[in-house]
Amino acid sequence: MIWVTSNVDGEEYKEPFSKGIMSRSLNISYIGSKRAYELASEIEEELIKKDMSVISRDELADIVLNHLITVDPKIAEKYKSLRLLRNSKKPLIILIGGSSGVGTSSMAFELANRLRLKNIISTDMIREVMRKIVSKDLSPVIHKSSYDAYESIRTPSLKMDKIVEGFITHADVVNVGIEAIIERSIKEGISIIIEGVHVVPGFISKDLMENNNIIMFTLMIDDEELHKQRFYLRCSQPWVKRSLENYMENFESIRKTQDFFVEQAKIYDSHIINNIEINETINQMVSAILEKFVGVNDVR
Ligand SMILES: Nc1ncnc2c1ncn2[C@@H]1O[C@H](COP(=O)(O)OP(=O)(O)O)[C@@H](O)[C@H]1O
Ligand SMILES: O=C(O)[C@@H](COP(=O)(O)O)OP(=O)(O)O
Structure with a gap:
């Protein structure tokens, strides 16, 4: 031996x-x-x-x-x-965001495998914990989905698109939980991937983003039909309980949240990836991570 x-x-x-x-x-x-x-x-x-x-x-x-x-x-x-x-002394914190159905959870799993990281947390889970703590009366928006949160805004603004406003109000609350996870990971020295619809460029404090090994990716799907097909694919799995009908009914709103993601990503310099092919997406992520933290240019 x-x-x-x-x-x-x-x-x-x-x-x-x-x-x-x-x-x-x-x-x-x-x-x-x-x-x-x-x-x-x-x-x-x-x-x-x-x-x-x-x-x-x-x-x-x-x-x-x-x-x-x-x-x-x-x-x-x-x-x-x-x-x-x-071998880096600082933990690596990878944030993967994007509107519903673009593939954040699947890509987080693939990337964790590629980098041999053991911790992944979904922002849907963070939201679920928050829903137990914060009542529907106090924060009705987090008891909705990101794309239909506008339905429970108490006093809508007249200046903003209502779907985008609902999304911002909803994601903003969950970001309190995301920041807590990031702070805890830094304190413990744990590398982690945080993924989901609430990982929006510009929503996490600048101080946290700038002073640590944090990188953010924004996934999107340019082609509407392909985006729809991802929902068919997901909902066809026997264990998936979420209904396809719900996503199809809200599809236009989901696309609007995607437009908002892309606008924010451009402003805050997040890496935008059109998630068409798994290996291409993962290779782009790995290259960006190596470039940012090890100073190595694309070695694909
Ligand atoms: N690059 C890809 N190529 C093919 N299928 C993908 C890709 N990314 C995600 N999928 C599939 O699309 C569906 C939606 O992805 P999922 O990760 O659940 O999205 P999200 O977590 O962003 O809502 C899943 O069935 C997943 O397997
Ligand atoms: O709020 C949302 O947009 C989705 C996010 O989840 P993913 O579709 O990204 O997994 O959660 P839902 O309320 O539909 O269970």
Whole structure:
């Protein structure tokens, strides 16, 4: 057996070399799990050939890097950058927003897998907790959806589009919870992805956004028909309880909230991604993250 050693606060610990763990860390630029497992097996063979029974994590990373350079320098470059990112002292906070149905929860899951992050929280869940604490009488808007919150605004403004006004009032309340999650993650040093319809550029305090490793993405779907199809797809899953009819009835309002997202993203410099193809979306996100936090340009 090959042992991999590490240090935590001066204490050494060791764990057995695992091809599964190694291949997950190698599946970095969508080389596919089969290829990643093959590479992990090649690296294991190299360790056995060299008769290494104990190896430190850093030595192992160097061996992996040298192996990847001979196989594909682009993959090697990405592996190196992601390692730098993972070794960063500050936690990484990734915010993924967009109107209902554009794919924030699916992309958060994919990105977490790609970056090997363990924490994802949906703003729908934060809203659900807030609904238990804040009564319908006190804040009727958060007891509605983001696209029909306008129906419960007590005194609508005459100057603004009512759907956008409802959306702003609704998202603004949930952002109190989002900020609390960000503050707690920073305090604990936990990297996290926060996703959902309430992650709107310009709604989180400037101070939090500027002084930490935070990056925000705004997903959208340019093509109306494709956006509709995403709801068909989601609601066709047997476990989904939310009704397709509801989203179709409110589709125009949902599109209006998307227009608002895009306007805000342009003002506040959030990365706008037209979420058509999963790998393209994830590659764009990973590139932006590496550029911002490790200073590496696109290595796709
Ligand atoms: N890039 C994509 N390609 C294909 N299907 C996608 C993509 N992104 C999301 N989907 C699908 O679209 C549906 C809606 O996505 P979901 O993540 O539930 O949206 P949101 O959380 O933004 O409301 C889901 O069935 C999801 O699997
Ligand atoms: O408020 C909203 O726009 C949606 C957000 O959820 P996603 O569609 O983004 O999952 O929640 P709903 O009230 O429809 O359950």
